[in-house]
Amino acid sequence: MNTQTHGVAPLSEAELLDLEALLRARRTELEEDGARIEEALEAVRVAREDSTTDDEHDPEGPTLTNEWSRLSGLRDDLAPKLATVDGALAKIAAGTYGICTRDGAPIGAARLEARPEAELCIHCARELEARR
Ligand SMILES: [Zn+2]
Numbered sequence: 001m002n003t004q005t006h007g008v009a010p011l012s013e014a015e016l017l018d019l020e021a022l023l024r025a026r027r028t029e030l031e032e033d034g035a036r037i038e039e040a041l042e043a044v045r046v047a048r049e050d051s052t053t054d055d056e057h058d059p060e061g062p063t064l065t066n067e068w069s070r071l072s073g074l075r076d077d078l079a080p081k082l083a084t085v086d087g088a089l090a091k092i093a094a095g096t097y098g099i100c101t102r103d104g105a106p107i108g109a110a111r112l113e114a115r116p117e118a119e120l121c122i123h124c125a126r127e128l129e130a131r132r
Helices: 013-054 059-095 109-114 122-131
Strands: none
Touching: 013 059, 013 109
């Protein structure tokens, strides 16, 4: 077996630990964002209930509806981001992190520090980009 490396070094133990810390920090951030969004959604839900029971003529209705859609959109965006981070963490656990899923080449510490969730080495990423 002669795996293409594109001259990129595999991750060192220290680099792997750094990237794992980076991914965990990102996961915490996403969870905190999620909690904030849930709180805001709850506030909108309560405000909507109040405004419909208190006042049939509801000047705030459309504003609350817009806010609700905005927040739901943000919440829906979070799930795939979390899944990506979890996927990367699972790969670290499995020992397959930092290896291109297309050609098995090392992705490289520099690229992973910029994009810790990257699954393709820069060569494959460029090739696929060029094909679009
Ligand atoms: Zn590759």
